[in-house]
Amino acid sequence: MYNHTQNENGTYNTRCLYCFMTVASSIESEKELDLLEARHICPERALAELLEMEKTIVASRHPN
Numbered sequence: 808m809y810n811h812t813q814n815e816n817g818t819y820n821t822r823c824l825y826c827f828m829t830v831a832s833s834i835e836s837e838k839e840l841d842l843l844e845a846r847h848i849c850p851e852r853a854l855a856e857l858l859e860m861e862k863t864i865v866a867s868r869h870p871n
């Protein structure tokens with residue numbers, strides 16, 4: 808999940824909505840935004856996924 812903003816000169820910035828880090832700024836094309844976003848390794852998202860996985864494991868060990 809990323810938040811895009813456009814600068815006055817028409818370039819884009821993108822910010823990750825998990826860790827609120829600016830992934831890239833002054834990017835000229837949306838295609839390039841996609842590439843840069845794909846390269847972002849998000850610590851917050853990794854943590855969230857880990858917690859989610861743990862929850863699933865605990866739930867499967869204790870049915871009902």
Ligand SMILES: [Zn+2]
Nearest residue numbers: 823825826849
């Ligand atoms: Zn992130």
